[in-house]
Amino acid sequence: MNTPKGFRFSAVNAGVKSPEVRRDDMGLIFCEELAVLSGVFTRNRVKAAPVVIGQEIAGRGKARAVLANAGNANACTGDQGIHDARFLMKTAARELGVSSDEVVPLSTGVIGIRLPVDRMASRIPALVSALGDDPEVFARAIMTTDTFPKVVSRTVGNAAVLGIAKGAGMIAPDMATTLAVVLTDAVISKQDLDNIIRKSIEYTFNAITIDGDMSTNDALLALSSCQVTESIVEIEKGIAEVIRDLALLLVRDGEGATKLVTITVKGAADEQDAKKAAMSVANSLLVKTALFGADPNWGRILAAVGYSGIAFMPEQVFIDISGYRVVERGMESDGFNENKLHALLKEREIVIEIRIGDGPGAFTAYTTDLSYDYVKINSEYRT
Amino acid sequence: MNTPKGFRFSAVNAGVKSPEVRRDDMGLIFCEELAVLSGVFTRNRVKAAPVVIGQEIAGRGKARAVLANAGNANACTGDQGIHDARFLMKTAARELGVSSDEVVPLSTGVIGIRLPVDRMASRIPALVSALGDDPEVFARAIMTTDTFPKVVSRTVGNAAVLGIAKGAGMIAPDMATTLAVVLTDAVISKQDLDNIIRKSIEYTFNAITIDGDMSTNDALLALSSCQVTESIVEIEKGIAEVIRDLALLLVRDGEGATKLVTITVKGAADEQDAKKAAMSVANSLLVKTALFGADPNWGRILAAVGYSGIAFMPEQVFIDISGYRVVERGMESDGFNENKLHALLKEREIVIEIRIGDGPGAFTAYTTDLSYDYVKINSEYRT
The missing domain is CATH 3.10.20.340 (ArgJ beta chain, C-terminal domain)
Structure with a gap:
């Protein structure tokens, strides 16, 4: 696993679904420097709070962190859902010493129920302390009905591309997918990253379907720490391959799928x-x-x-x-x-x-x- | 059950799927006089042979009989399928003493396999001899995964409307449905019957879905023996009600449906x-x-x-x-x-x-x- 320079990962149990559920369900990706950010989001008219906020931040094109949870989608939660997401972003930003609008939220899980923000906020210091080199801890924290964590990587000259995603149902074409994060350390502009992501998903995430249902929370985020100079053509190829591999992993782990x-x-x-x-x-x-x-x-x-x-x-x-x-x-x-x-x-x-x-x-x-x-x-x- | 005047019904076992299957799988409706005919057919680009032929006959607007089978759709069978359907129409026409192009074929069942025409043709004399007053025998003969036969009727003044249909999967909107026949004895023109059928299906057969799949064989036929004078407005209402009742029966008997x-x-x-x-x-x-x-x-x-x-x-x-x-x-x-x-x-x-x-x-x-x-x-x- 070749991890792009400048990113660290962690996960904790925050009892998002209920205090009794003991698995890691909150994950963090931290960028040591300000990263270039691109994003593709669900086209569902019913958009979860983190999608609304994520679109805003991706429009500005800069991020320091991704704060994700499984177990609760924070969708159909109205203004309260937006406030809850912002409260968690602020809590994480304070602990990380970054600006609140550089923390991108991602949520997946049941629709229509408020996030347990106090329980989640209380675990953020532990989440920040746990930051380390293993992306799989983050991949595990965003799993819902997935049967295995999904992490793939490619080496592109001196640079690296890493992809993390969750499946495994409610996957339909004509949008990104459920949740996915693509990281690279190659120097790249916001515009190039946007173009590469849009092109890559067309034959990958937009070509897979498990049940034809389109989620309220789908988001693909791409971040670059811009620490290594590499050919943009090669980076594009690496990103496309990582996204295609993630797409196939999603299909392989489709809910109940045997084929x-x-x-x-x-x-x-x-x-x-x-x-x-x-x-x-x-x-x-x-x-x-x-x-x-x-x-x-x-x-x-x-x-x-x-x-x-x-x-x-x-x-x-x-x-x-x-x-x-x-x-x-x-x-x-x-x-x-x-x-x-x-x-x-x-x-x-x-x-x-x-x-x-x-x-x-x-x-x-x-x-x-x-x-x-x-x-x-x-x-x-x-x- | 109020059966429109001028129609008789029968069914036999013809071993359509295989000689071992002993249930009635070939049905006949005979009109004592030349009936006015209307039809609505699947919009699937892949049309079974009986659909291609049925569209032709419905265009002319006259029929004496409907010859149906379950167990084999006669779809994706090319020119051979057309020949096979015409051979059975001809055999039935000869036995009934009518013209071959007044016998409308209907098939439902597995796709891509040739009809066992010799076995079927050999049973047509028995099918003609068995003609009687019970429409349910025909309804049973067109059942595939249906768990019960579907027959409904309405009395409209002195006239009657009767509907027969089969379900129960592969039912999608934007077309007629699987197989359905609506019979009336009210005096009506071809044009009025066409208009009434098209309008009625819009909120009935075109408003139901079980699995979203559209069949190669869907056909709704409407025939009138034109023996009773009744208000066209009342007849329209009766036909619409019969079709709606059939549509709800199809949904109730949807494959595996519990609700x-x-x-x-x-x-x-x-x-x-x-x-x-x-x-x-x-x-x-x-x-x-x-x-x-x-x-x-x-x-x-x-x-x-x-x-x-x-x-x-x-x-x-x-x-x-x-x-x-x-x-x-x-x-x-x-x-x-x-x-x-x-x-x-x-x-x-x-x-x-x-x-x-x-x-x-x-x-x-x-x-x-x-x-x-x-x-x-x-x-x-x-x-």
Whole structure:
């Protein structure tokens, strides 16, 4: 793990959900110098308090710290939620000796309940004292239904890029993702960082879907400590790779998921059409339940392309599943063997390739199957 | 059950899925005189053979019979599928002594497999001999994962309206539904029947969703034997009521559903916005799994309105669940009691009312919860 220079990490238990829950649920990232900040946030009209505040700070483009919690989203909490977030930012800023509007808040968890600010504030001195070199403590503190912490890194010449994220449900396209932080020590301007982040998420966080639901709290923050000079092209590549790796980790840890499914649509009129078709398949409950059951029911894939809203000729469609030709010209392929497809669908990784015509448009989406455990995880009382 | 004059019904076992399956899976409706015909069909680009043929016949507006089967959708079967459907139409027409292009085909079941036409054709004489007065035999023959047959009727003065439909998954808005037939004996023109059907489905079949998937085979046929003179206004009302009752039966019998959920959005800028918001909530997996678990997690409802793509102010939102005020001005209502909401969510019928502003737009959608059984039903081998 190559950690970018200038960042330190810590986590404590603050009993955010309730004093009885003993896991670390508040995390801190501290930047030794003022960092360049970029951010991408949920497009949900219902925005949690930390999103509203985070957008403000990201607009100014400078930060010294990220203060995060799991267990409570501080969403649908009105003005009180804004006050609560600011109170915690102020408490952390005082302990860290920085300005309050350089502390970016991030929250994830249940919606509509006020943060236990007194309990949380009382743990901030311990959080600051605990600052150290291990990013995984922060990654663990922002976990909700995640089954493992998500940290990836890349070395880019003398610089480093590190990514931390949480999953694992309520992940939909057309926005960042749940919570993610990307750190680098490469010298970079605010504008370059903004551009790189926007471009990188298009084929990564914006190409994954687990349940099609869009959260009130999604935020991707990128911070640079600007301590090392490196080629901006290489840094862009490193950041894109780190974000793609995080996106795939999110899908792998999708709630109740037993399979990682890659869906590529080719031959569309343009990339937008290819994305619509790929996302239609990726979000189809009938496709996802069939994948869970290894049901060789390829018609559901073709049907989902059919209702995606794009124009195409069904008789030009070819579908390969994990390298096996299943559909030729819109029909079952010659010599199609149901048992062979059933066996391929039992694998943990499934690759679906759909060619819908001769156009130049292509897009790859990532998704999961839909299992009993998805229902279990999301039907439990106040998850 | 008031059956419109001039129609007879029958069903036989034709082993459509396999010779071992012994239930009735082929059904016939015969009109003693040439009937006026109207039809609404799936908007999926991938259209099953019977949809392609049915659209043609509905365009001409006349029919003598409806020939339906469950167990095989005759979809993604190319030219062969069209030939197979026409062969069965011809066989039935010969036995009935009518013209082949007055027999409307309907199929539902697995996609991508050729119909067993010889087995089916051999049963058509028996199907014709069995014609009688009970519409339920036809309703049973088109069942797939339905747990009960769906037949409703209305008396309108001297006339009658009868509706038959099948559910129970793959039901999405913006099209008719799976298979449905509406029969009346009231004198009516093709144009009036077309208009009435199009208007009626807008707030019924187009307002229900179970899994958001759109089928390749959806078709609603309306036939009138034109034997009784009745007020067209009253007939329109009767047809609309029959279609609404069918729609609610479909939702009640949604795959794995344990709850019938009515979602009304009011105060939107217009009806289109209200529908978008209501459908966003109705299709949210997080809302549906929470309803299954009676989880009082109201934030998921507000979040789903938030990502529906319409403009509104979260601080103007009020949400009532089964008459209990849960959200006031975008926040948890004063004195909100989690246990009280939990108890209300345990009921089999749940009414969600969402006021998002002061606009005139309103829409009601109908949906189900998402249960373990939904996953079970849809993950089984070649369902």
